[in-house]
Amino acid sequence: MKPTITLSLQHKRDLKWALVSITLLFTLISCGGGSGDKASEVNQAPKFTSNSAFSTLDNSFETGYQAVATDKEGDPITYSISGGIDGFSFLIEPESGAISFIHIPDFEHPHDDNVDNIYELEISATDYNDAVSKLMLKITVAGNRALLVIPVVVHVLYQENPEHESNITQEKILSQIDVLNKDFRMKNADLENVSAEFKSIVADLEIEFELASVAPDGGATDGITRTLDQTSANFNEAVYFTNSGGHDAWPTTQYLNIWLIDGADRNGNIGLGGRGQFPGGDPLTDGVVIPYQAFGTIAPVAINQNLHLGRTATHEIGHWFGLRHIDMDTNFMDTYVPDQQMLFFSEEQKATIHGIFAPDGGREELYENLKD
Numbered sequence: 001m002k003p004t005i006t007l008s009l010q011h012k013r014d015l016k017w018a019l020v021s022i023t024l025l026f027t028l029i030s031c032g033g034g035s036g037d038k039a040s041e042v043n044q045a046p047k048f049t050s051n052s053a054f055s056t057l058d059n060s061f062e063t064g065y066q067a068v069a070t071d072k073e074g075d076p077i078t079y080s081i082s083g084g085i086d087g088f089s090f091l092i093e094p095e096s097g098a099i100s101f102i103h104i105p106d107f108e109h110p111h112d113d114n115v116d117n118i119y120e121l122e123i124s125a126t127d128y129n130d131a132v133s134k135l136m137l138k139i140t141v142a143g144n145r146a147l148l149v150i151p152v153v154v155h156v157l158y159q160e161n162p163e164h165e166s167n168i169t170q171e172k173i174l175s176q177i178d179v180l181n182k183d184f185r186m187k188n189a190d191l192e193n194v195s196a197e198f199k200s201i202v203a204d205l206e207i208e209f210e211l212a213s214v215a216p217d218g219g220a221t222d223g224i225t226r227t228l229d230q231t232s233a234n235f236n237e238a239v240y241f242t243n244s245g246g247h248d249a250w251p252t253t254q255y256l257n258i259w260l261i262d263g264a265d266r267n268g269n270i271g272l273g274g275r276g277q278f279p280g281g282d283p284l285t286d287g288v289v290i291p292y293q294a295f296g297t298i299a300p301v302a303i304n305q306n307l308h309l310g311r312t313a314t315h316e317i318g319h320w321f322g323l324r325h326i327d328m329d330t331n332f333m334d335t336y337v338p339d340q341q342m343l344f345f346s347e348e349q350k351a352t353i354h355g356i357f358a359p360d361g362g363r364e365e366l367y368e369n370l371k372d
């Protein structure tokens with residue numbers, strides 16, 4: 001029995017009690033008295049029709065699970081999380097029943113209570129008359145986009161003047177790859193300096209880097225190209241093109257291109273730290289540009305400007321993966337922060353990056369080419 005009267009939302013509650021009273025009244029009349037118990041029998045609690053077990057992939061806040069219950073009376077249903085040993089790990093949208101993780105799940109680092117990647121929670125469906133039914137739900141997290149190893153090509157654009165030391169050594173380049181593999185994997189030693197308020201959201205991005213060993217033509221390579229820099233100015237478009245005095249990009253669906261330039265001004269200071277192109281841009285300029293003075297941890301590095309820990313590349317590659325600047329003290333995507341102060345990526349940032357690898361994401365093709 002549903003009222004055909006339409007009332008505004010704020011009156012719904014009143015209407016509900018009015019209906020209960022009317023129902024009670026009719027019950028009393030028709031039965032000629034008796035207790036009010038029969039009134040409660042009129043309403044039935046919602047019934048869950050969604051499954052009690054579900055499997056999802058890691059590295060996304062969304063579980064993909066939606067609680068669904070039906071109500072005999074056709075009342076609106078409100079969903080909530082009411083218990084379970086892992087109940088506190090989830091959020092539920094009260095109206096749609098969509099369930100999401102509070103912390104991004106990581107198959108390699110489960111954070112459910114018994115550390116088996118099976119999260120147990122109790123969900124409730126409540127109808128208009130506060131009749132409740134409950135469902136014990138098990139959500140299993142499976143490994144999804146586990147470790148991705150990205151081949152890197154470093155295009156060294158060196159200056160003619162030998163005192164620039166711009167034709168940097170392989171050792172210096174490898175020192176940068178090492179920094180990346182620590183920063184993107186939560187293995188940086190200074191992680192302990194992350195401020196207390198952010199400790200719980202630090203994430204292992206599950207991405208690693210290595211100098212490419214196979215060139216685009218299929219031949220062997222050390223992942224380094226060396227070109228006498230004939231571009232006229234730092235950070236101009238010429239660095240991306242061989243016929244402008246720079247070096248052409250290797251296919252950006254297979255490699256991360258890093259161009260090294262001389263970033264010093266006439267006073268020897270590095271002006272712009274670096275540049276990273278967001279996903280979805282021109283493939284011919286897709287990569288990061290970094291001054292050799294801010295690359296790696298081996299001299300020559302601009303210690304006086306705090307650009308000596310290799311965090312310029314960490315930050316710019318963050319942009320290359322689609323991350324934007326944020327205002328979060330000690331995050332790698334903070335702006336104009338000394339290298340010593342850039343310490344971590346967050347769970348949100350991990351979700352953004354793994355979203356970019358997903359179907360229709362900005363670097364889906366790279367992911368498809370590199371996985372396995």
Ligand SMILES: [Zn+2]
Pocket residue numbers: 315316319325335
């Ligand atoms: Zn930036």
